[in-house]
Amino acid sequence: MTRKIIALIGLCFAGAALAACSFSAAEAAPMIAAAAHSAAAPEVLAATLAVAGLGATASPSLQATEAYSASKATHPRVSLADMEGKIQRQHFFTAGDAIAALGQPTDPACPTGLLTICILVMENGFTVIGKAAPVSPENFDAEKGRTFAYEDAIKQLWPLEGYALRERLSAEAA
Structure with a gap:
């Protein structure tokens, strides 16, 4: 799942059509949760949030907290994407x-x-x-x-x- 997200982000940032990068919150939430629970770098998670259209209302403070928490997590946790998806x-x-x-x-x-x-x-x-x-x-x-x-x-x-x-x-x- 994380590889899919990273590949998708790579496509989006490589200039692929933006339509290929749009998801509903319901579609994106499980992918973002997987990225948050993985060893993905904080900047990958932040990019995932931005590409999926989540975190748009989240302040830089919340996004920084999420990125830091995700970078240190090794077990299940509540992510910003989990909450925003609900x-x-x-x-x-x-x-x-x-x-x-x-x-x-x-x-x-x-x-x-x-x-x-x-x-x-x-x-x-x-x-x-x-x-x-x-x-x-x-x-x-x-x-x-x-x-x-x-x-x-x-x-x-x-x-x-x-x-x-x-x-x-x-x-x-x-």
Whole structure:
């Protein structure tokens, strides 16, 4: 499986048509998981994430964590691709948007438009909420808010997925 991924990456970066490099998340997730669990170099994993179109919303911080974890892993682990492959929907909005949509009064002294919220809906219906807000209103950047809120949600999901994996491994060993 890892050789297939590396060969595919080689084709993509050698100038093959981009259409040959596109996968659905469901198709790409097992290949990326195999690469993550292999001895593949971190840059190969990062390229795999990029080619498969996964990790596009993951911050450089999450991608660096994934690459480092993958480079040191010798046994089953939860990868960023594992988690991203289970995300059914993502929703981003500010608290100010939500308050306005509910028809609630807003207070100009309380800058709720600076609090970015990310809701990840997983395949099984479980939801994870990430949030981000700048210390200074002048530093608000909607794109950064979405990135950091997504990162916060993923960081909350990671230990839950780790627990679920540990449960599966424990059950298999019994």
